[in-house]
Amino acid sequence: MLLLDVRPDPVPVAGVAGLVLLVVVVLILAASLIVGFFFLLRFLKARKTNVAPLNRSAEVQRSSPNQ
Numbered sequence: 001m002l003l004l005d006v007r008p009d010p011v012p013v014a015g016v017a018g019l020v021l022l023v024v025v026v027l028i029l030a031a032s033l034i035v036g037f038f039f040l041l042r043f044l045k046a047r048k049t050n051v052a053p054l055n056r057s058a059e060v061q062r063s064s065p066n067q
Helices: 016-056
Strands: none
Touching: none
16 A cells, blocks of 8 residues: 555635635624614603703793782
């Protein structure tokens, strides 16, 4: 039996389809984070404007001495 030191062919780590799939997954993740951040800011802005009238109604109204 003769043993030869022959290097095996390299195994492809990721083909073109794998790289395209990876790019699509990264883009979907980035887009979902941007949309989620947008809705978070919108929610916080709406919550801030809803709290403001409650603070104004809690203010004491001054009475007019001419009444």
